[in-house]
Amino acid sequence: MTLLDVLRKEEVPEGDFLREAVRRLVHELMDAEVTALVGAEPYERSDERTAQRNGHRSRRWDTRVGTLELAIPKLRTGSSFPSWLEPRRRSERALVAVVAEAYVQGVSTRKVEALVQSLGIAGMSKSEVSRLCASLDEEVRAFRERRLDADDPYLRLDARDEHVREGGRVISMAVIGADGLRADGVRAVLGSTVGVSEDHVLGREFLQGLVGRGLRGVQLVVSDAHPGLQAAIAQVCVGAAGQRCEVHFLRNVEARVPKTAQAMVRAAVGSVFTQPSRAAAQAQLATVCATLRERFPEVVQLLGDAEEEVLTFDDFPAAHRSKIASTNPYERLNKELKRRSAVVGIFPNRDAVIRLFGAVLAEQNDEWLVSTHDVSAESMQALFRPTDQPDQLSLELSAA
Numbered sequence: 001m002t003l004l005d006v007l008r009k010e011e012v013p014e015g016d017f018l019r020e021a022v023r024r025l026v027h028e029l030m031d032a033e034v035t036a037l038v039g040a041e042p043y044e045r046s047d048e049r050t051a052q053r054n055g056h057r058s059r060r061w062d063t064r065v066g067t068l069e070l071a072i073p074k075l076r077t078g079s080s081f082p083s084w085l086e087p088r089r090r091s092e093r094a095l096v097a098v099v100a101e102a103y104v105q106g107v108s109t110r111k112v113e114a115l116v117q118s119l120g121i122a123g124m125s126k127s128e129v130s131r132l133c134a135s136l137d138e139e140v141r142a143f144r145e146r147r148l149d150a151d152d153p154y155l156r157l158d159a160r161d162e163h164v165r166e167g168g169r170v171i172s173m174a175v176i177g178a179d180g181l182r183a184d185g186v187r188a189v190l191g192s193t194v195g196v197s198e199d200h201v202l203g204r205e206f207l208q209g210l211v212g213r214g215l216r217g218v219q220l221v222v223s224d225a226h227p228g229l230q231a232a233i234a235q236v237c238v239g240a241a242g243q244r245c246e247v248h249f250l251r252n253v254e255a256r257v258p259k260t261a262q263a264m265v266r267a268a269v270g271s272v273f274t275q276p277s278r279a280a281a282q283a284q285l286a287t288v289c290a291t292l293r294e295r296f297p298e299v300v301q302l303l304g305d306a307e308e309e310v311l312t313f314d315d316f317p318a319a320h321r322s323k324i325a326s327t328n329p330y331e332r333l334n335k336e337l338k339r340r341s342a343v344v345g346i347f348p349n350r351d352a353v354i355r356l357f358g359a360v361l362a363e364q365n366d367e368w369l370v371s372t373h374d375v376s377a378e379s380m381q382a383l384f385r386p387t388d389q390p391d392q393l394s395l396e397l398s399a400a
Contacts, residue, residue, distance in 0.1 A: 019066045026061075026070060030082050034073045037080060052076040103133045104359045106340035109348075130348070133355065140358030143365070144191060148210065151217030152180035152190065153383050154320070155237070157203075157229060158245075158327040160334050164194075164347045171196070173350060175337075175357060176206050176229075179330050181323060183217065185373035185380050189333075189365040190215065192357055194350045203232030211236060219383060220316060222327055224248045225309065244309035246273050246326040256298045265299060268292065273325055278314035282307070319379045329374075333364060 035041055039048035056071035073080055102112050109129045159176045166173075177192040191210055195202035221233050222243045233242060253269050254262045268288050275281040285307060289300045313325045323329065337357055347353045 022065050023068045034080055051078055106343040108344045136355050136359050143362040148214040151183040153219045154181040154324050155218050155221045156327050156330045157223040158330045164350050170346055183380050185375045185377045187368045187374045189361045194353050199228040200231045203229045207232055207236035241312050243312040247328050249310050253299055257296050281311050281314050317382050320375055
């Protein structure tokens with residue numbers, strides 16, 4: 001009986017025709033391979049026969065058309081296994097890649113389960129999905145522990161909170177990440193960590209880990225004004241200047257004025273950061289303070305206290321200032337992380353946070369390595385020339 005006759009004779013559930021056709025074809029292939037191996041058809045008497053069939057063993061096979069229940073022929077003596085069906089389930093390894101990619105794209109384990117079941121891959125539980133997703137762990141670990149083999153004059157630090165289940169409770173954990181501008185002008189993700197809070201200990205251990213992996217040549221660290229991070233930076237990044245993130249600072253300014261005046265105050269204070277030099281910025285800051293002193297004394301006090309922290313970027317080449325005035329470049333990356341984690345909601349443990357974020361960051365880092373430079377390699381060289389012997393490039397950058 002031909003395969004087509006079998007399919008016509010048997011009742012195939014609606015929507016399962018392709019799956020049943022593949023199953024029948026696979027069994028025909030297995031029978032043909034065993035026949036060639038033993039030298040005879042089933043029940044055939046032949047001098048060329050070398051072995052006897054001995055029933056079948058069941059085997060599940062996950063494919064693109066669904067889960068197939070295979071009956072693999074056995075032999076009385078020797079062994080038989082389809083040459084095209086690897087013992088370690090090549091199809092399962094392909095499925096791992098599909099599920100892992102879905103997880104990286106922000107699909108929760110429950111939704112991944114629904115996804116694979118809609119493909120006809122039955123019997124996959126949430127725990128199995130999590131186990132498959134763990135296949136990413138080795139790749140993420142290698143990325144997070146890789147050596148940092150280049151100078152990074154500019155280091156940016158930022159943090160976000162995620163809800164993580166730990167010890168039977170859902171708690172808020174800080175996810176600290178760092179990227180840098182290397183001496184060749186290429187942007188790179190340097191690392192990330194997860195901890196109970198954005199405190200001094202977590203920030204210090206994270207920065208010490210970066211130094212231990214080879215972080216060097218840091219001249220400026222850009223971050224928010226969080227006390228824990230600031231203390232960690234001062235302790236580990238000795239000799240590096242600090243820049244308070246312009247975006248975070250402007251948010252702090254807005255929080256001190258009524259909503260109706262926020263746009264005006266933000267524009268006034270923002271004009272300080274667009275000046276061509278530090279001297280011009282200080283002059284503009286004085287003008288803004290004089291304008292706002294009567295109505296918004298708290299803002300004026302904040303501006304006076306933070307002057308040195310928010311204008312540090314003006315001491316560096318003008319071509320770099322838009323990249324180092326704030327952590328905004330990394331915040332855009334944080335928004336991408338938030339989009340992925342929003343689907344997950346509550347992470348089952350901190351390892352899941354590391355797995356998802358590590359995979360996303362590794363992918364982003366690969367894209368940056370082959371994309372255009374954030375700043376030119378030539379302009380970066382101005383950071384490594386003696387300040388008492390400025391060359392033509394340094395003069396041009398200062399005048400820009």
